[in-house]
Amino acid sequence: MIKKKICMVGVFAVGKTSLVQRFVKSIFSEKYLTTVGVKIDKKTLDLGKHCVDLMLWDLQGEDDFQSLQVSYLRGSSGYFLVTDGTREWTFDKALTLKEKVEEAVGKLPFMLLINKVDLQESWEVGNSKIETLVRSGWSVIRTSAKTGQGVEEAFRALAQKILEV
């Protein structure tokens, strides 16, 4: 069995834990619960030609008191940059976090997830910003841990991307 480690990176309260919970257990809770340190989950994904064991490292989000602990990234095969579409600054911050990740572990396959797409009426991230990133080669997926939109697709796409490296 192929085993791959994927990290969830992003600032606090963007929905990293909820995305993992949705993907692994198909559950969602409205209640916000902060993550301390890192939570590790596992899910086996059948990609047709291969079955892959994904080790999902759900990292504590950056906040006013704690910054990204890069030691957790060691051994990663890829990562998700998670942002909250209703809070534009989390999108901008994701670009900084990507630089931090690359400084620590080099260039790895990654995807940008713009979460909370179910809250379109409160959306702050403009399409032009997203399109600019897509044009420069970024893979961007709009997700909702609440409805499940884009979640399975994102994990499958990143796993596929990792296997192609």
Place this chain on the structure above:
Amino acid sequence: MISSGGNLVVYSLDTIGIGDSTEAHLHFVEDHMFDSDQTFFFEHICILPNRYVNILISAIHDSLCVIFLDVTSEVRRIESMQQAGNELSLCKEQLGRLELELEKIRKDQ
């Protein structure tokens, strides 16, 4: 430790689930263990529901030493403070958005 007569309770090692399969604890650090010439320290890792550990992996001669330290109570303390801090930050963000909206309405009037 058990077979050598080690007193697990005295060293608080009984809290890491001796009866559990080693694989259950170590499957996620496999990649690191191959790099046996280095020492790794991971803080506040949640590997099982409601159980947090600090993990030290270190090479000793030709083998590896893996130490789990149960830090669940420490994490619980941090968690409550961090939860409050982050909720406050979210409230401030929300307040900022409302103020902007209010200002916009005032200007329109």
